[in-house]
Amino acid sequence: MSITTRRARSENKKTLLREESVRRLTASAVRLIVEKGYHASTLQEIADGAGLTKGAIFFYFDSKENLLLNILDRAEMEIVDTLIEHLDTLQTTAAEKIAAFFRFTSQQGISRPYELLCLIKMSIEGRNSTELADKRVYQIYERIRGKLEEIVREGKSTGEFAPSLPSSEFASVIIAMHDGMMLEWHRRGKDIDGKILVRTVWKTILNGVVVKQPTEDDRATGRN
Amino acid sequence: MSITTRRARSENKKTLLREESVRRLTASAVRLIVEKGYHASTLQEIADGAGLTKGAIFFYFDSKENLLLNILDRAEMEIVDTLIEHLDTLQTTAAEKIAAFFRFTSQQGISRPYELLCLIKMSIEGRNSTELADKRVYQIYERIRGKLEEIVREGKSTGEFAPSLPSSEFASVIIAMHDGMMLEWHRRGKDIDGKILVRTVWKTILNGVVVKQPTEDDRATGRN
Amino acid sequence: MSITTRRARSENKKTLLREESVRRLTASAVRLIVEKGYHASTLQEIADGAGLTKGAIFFYFDSKENLLLNILDRAEMEIVDTLIEHLDTLQTTAAEKIAAFFRFTSQQGISRPYELLCLIKMSIEGRNSTELADKRVYQIYERIRGKLEEIVREGKSTGEFAPSLPSSEFASVIIAMHDGMMLEWHRRGKDIDGKILVRTVWKTILNGVVVKQPTEDDRATGRN
Amino acid sequence: MSITTRRARSENKKTLLREESVRRLTASAVRLIVEKGYHASTLQEIADGAGLTKGAIFFYFDSKENLLLNILDRAEMEIVDTLIEHLDTLQTTAAEKIAAFFRFTSQQGISRPYELLCLIKMSIEGRNSTELADKRVYQIYERIRGKLEEIVREGKSTGEFAPSLPSSEFASVIIAMHDGMMLEWHRRGKDIDGKILVRTVWKTILNGVVVKQPTEDDRATGRN
DNA sequence: TATGAATGAGGGTTCATTCAT
DNA sequence: TATGAATGAACCCTCATTCAT
Structure with missing residues (x-):
């Protein structure tokens, strides 16, 4: 296997990981917003619900x-x-x-x-x-x-x-x-x-x- | 005017004051809750809307x-x-x-x-x-x-x-x-x-x- | 009974009342300070313990x-x-x-x-x-x-x-x-x-x- | 240097940071409690004494x-x-x-x-x-x-x-x-x-x- | 003599946000 | 890619204090 292929596969893996994280964060947010409203849902709860940390939210969404x-x-x-x-x-x-x-x-x-x-x-x-x-x-x-x-x-x-x-x-x-x-x-x-x-x-x-x-x-x- | 009458009138005045304050606070709160929801409405805003201070809310409602x-x-x-x-x-x-x-x-x-x-x-x-x-x-x-x-x-x-x-x-x-x-x-x-x-x-x-x-x-x- | 006597008796009564209130307030304060310390004792509690209101404390003690x-x-x-x-x-x-x-x-x-x-x-x-x-x-x-x-x-x-x-x-x-x-x-x-x-x-x-x-x-x- | 080593060193650094902060906060709190008692010591003072902010106290101790x-x-x-x-x-x-x-x-x-x-x-x-x-x-x-x-x-x-x-x-x-x-x-x-x-x-x-x-x-x- | 209404400074706490790693 | 430490603004709430009555 060539290096490029390996890198490509690695990139692909990263993209998948990235998408998975985004998906889990939004899903968690949506669920919480429905349950308790936007203002009452904290980023901490959203992150917890996604199995990630608050920082990850800012990494992907800025705010x-x-x-x-x-x-x-x-x-x-x-x-x-x-x-x-x-x-x-x-x-x-x-x-x-x-x-x-x-x-x-x-x-x-x-x-x-x-x-x-x-x-x-x-x-x-x-x-x-x-x-x-x-x-x-x-x-x-x-x-x-x-x-x-x-x-x-x-x-x-x-x-x-x-x-x-x-x-x-x-x-x-x-x-x-x-x-x-x-x-x-x-x-x-x-x-x-x-x-x-x-x-x-x-x-x-x-x-x-x-x-x-x-x-x-x-x-x-x-x-x- | 007897003391009792005077006191009664004074009491009555206080009651009116009290009712007016309560009325203004609840009205302000209701308006804000409708506009932005309960969680997003702060006590400061509610008090401001009633022309009173946060302290007054606690005086009348405790929380x-x-x-x-x-x-x-x-x-x-x-x-x-x-x-x-x-x-x-x-x-x-x-x-x-x-x-x-x-x-x-x-x-x-x-x-x-x-x-x-x-x-x-x-x-x-x-x-x-x-x-x-x-x-x-x-x-x-x-x-x-x-x-x-x-x-x-x-x-x-x-x-x-x-x-x-x-x-x-x-x-x-x-x-x-x-x-x-x-x-x-x-x-x-x-x-x-x-x-x-x-x-x-x-x-x-x-x-x-x-x-x-x-x-x-x-x-x-x-x-x- | 002369008016002066009556007034004197009334004055006396007032003094007694006054002393009684002061006594109750200090007693309540002392008890609370011993129980929970000075800072943790609120004027509200002290007044409650004396069967009076916060205002009375300021009336008698200023602070x-x-x-x-x-x-x-x-x-x-x-x-x-x-x-x-x-x-x-x-x-x-x-x-x-x-x-x-x-x-x-x-x-x-x-x-x-x-x-x-x-x-x-x-x-x-x-x-x-x-x-x-x-x-x-x-x-x-x-x-x-x-x-x-x-x-x-x-x-x-x-x-x-x-x-x-x-x-x-x-x-x-x-x-x-x-x-x-x-x-x-x-x-x-x-x-x-x-x-x-x-x-x-x-x-x-x-x-x-x-x-x-x-x-x-x-x-x-x-x-x- | 391998990634694991680098990460390990970074983790270690964080642990040290954490311990140092905890140590400074508790030391500051203990000093203040001795000086003025628990109730009279504010979190602001404690944080100031530790060179940190109130938020840090909640980050480490919750309350x-x-x-x-x-x-x-x-x-x-x-x-x-x-x-x-x-x-x-x-x-x-x-x-x-x-x-x-x-x-x-x-x-x-x-x-x-x-x-x-x-x-x-x-x-x-x-x-x-x-x-x-x-x-x-x-x-x-x-x-x-x-x-x-x-x-x-x-x-x-x-x-x-x-x-x-x-x-x-x-x-x-x-x-x-x-x-x-x-x-x-x-x-x-x-x-x-x-x-x-x-x-x-x-x-x-x-x-x-x-x-x-x-x-x-x-x-x-x-x-x- | 004493109260009840109201205040405002400051208390503990929460939370979105930042940043070095 | 993502975290953990830390911040600071703003939150709800407490409490000594004031004042008209």
Whole structure:
């Protein structure tokens, strides 16, 4: 084996190590932020949770805020980007897209339970401060809101939703319901069945709770 | 003027002073907790906001946590107690009660915008810790959840809601929607019209968003 | 009854009240200083112990240090003055005077257990600071030391004590033994019999602990 | 030089640094506790005295009380353990052991003047509180008392001491005399010759102060 | 005569951050 | 690549002190 190969392999090993450390630190931070909030989570705890030291955080992220920004960037890429791409590929009704929105994030909520909650929690904790992270969170929410508004307008134009439905407010309602649901889910922990909760939420959004004479559609598909 | 009268008047003055100080301190604390969260709000800021000094906080509340507990107690009394009493006096359908729930809290959200948000924010920030305040918040949420569950069961028994509607989960959905709405409202600030938001929320809950062949009821009452 | 008499009686009543309050405050302070030391005793605790408020302390004593000075003055008057007067009236041997010193203070230790200990504790806690109270304590100790040195010199001049006995150091030894005894007594609390302890101390000082061929004196008086 | 060696040397350097800092902090704390007592000594002063910052104290000791516990542990090891071992190796009379006790601690009082005084002062300041440190001090005193009682009983069994000598009380007398002596020494500072004081103390304990017809022993050895 | 409200200086403690190694 | 030692600003809290009543 040549020296270069050995060095290359060594470099590769280092990169892997590096990535592993970054991964563990962010994972630990995300978990703690979800559990106790950003301000209440200390770097010591984050480092402990990652099996590293405080110094390592500064080595990789330079500051606590930067670690947070990093997490937000990652969350935007892995959740929001994917979500929007997913919604864009769908060729269905607006109502179906909204259901898809819930389906998607609740799947995220199962596969990566913390990233999403972290985003939501950060949007609540940091309100009204001028920090970089808050602006970042604000931008992310604007993107989601924009997409939902687009879907709502689409639904109104196809006659699916009532023309009187206020688009901006209804986009907010969807976000409100979604975030509220995730928080309540987290609040109740194991007291509640997540799947039933999610289904109840988006069925409520679509059809409401008051019993109605079933429409022809409902009768045909056997929907509740 | 007799000594007793003079003393009584003096005592009264002191009581007023005391109440005014307590009121200003809690108001300042509530405002800051809503803006930046409990952990991020310092006693210095709270005292400054009340036009008093840190020492005054300890004179009245003994500790930061105790100040919080005091706020929670007050919030429970002024919001939750009143809400539940209000709902109990209503002689209407379950659906109407749920609408009343939203109407009530959104009125609260206007008249005392911070108490309610403070409660919601605390329910999010403090998750998973064993502090007294967290237990307190948990209890308060249990009360509201219990009341809503009762209403849902009532609605099912009168045939208003579908029998298949899961009571516990649906109570959570209402809370989720409510809290989510309040948070989104707060998040968007003046970008959004609160009244329209609230109306959109509870109409969505009751009837859903999908346009349906209007039922006879709807036609008669002119409901959307 | 004439008005003057009534006023006089009222004045008298006030004076009594005043004295009672002062008495209770100093008593409470002395007790606490003995229990936990001067620095660790807060005015709040002192006031509580007296059934009054912090304000009362300032009303009567102007400051915490002044309260202490007051206590020291009282202690000097009631204990040291009396002690020295008592020793001066005695027409006995020097050895007997030393025994009388122990007898006297241990009686004080029973009748007013705290004043004496307070003095001793203050002499230990405050070393090397420039506060007024420390100087005061120093003066008091100098008086006692001076008196004891006088007695020792007296004993040497009458041939009672060995001429080689260093007067100053031996005065210190007596004080050391005395203070050490009081502290050990306090340290052990009810574990030990005070009377036996005191007797053991001064008998040790006078005759030592090693068994000796009894002298004619001893044989006659049956000492040790 | 291999990497391991370099690392080892670096580790060693760190260990030295650590020990030096710990040593300086404890030394500073001990000095201050002796001078002004535990409660009156602030962490700022302690840190200043060690040429470090308050933060360093928490880095090494976690809390003020823990720093004190650390000091007590060290004092027990270096003074009490050594003392008891020393006494155990002696093959002499009980009287001689008591003299050895004084000789030992007064040597300690010269070589490490503060540790011993710190122990004594702490035994006085903390009385009657339930803190950990107080219990610790109590335990240490019990050990010394136990050892002394053992020696006294030994002396009585060999006929060296009078059978009537109360063992427990006499152990306390020795401690009283010892502690009182150390305190008086510290109280008087440079006004007094320490060596003469110590000699006067233990000679007084052994033989008392009253002049006696010299025994045959005394005549032979030339003892005072 | 004495209190209760309030202060402010300073106490112990926490925590993000720095830096030599 | 990562640590351990150390810092300093700011935190919650304590406590002697002031003052109107």
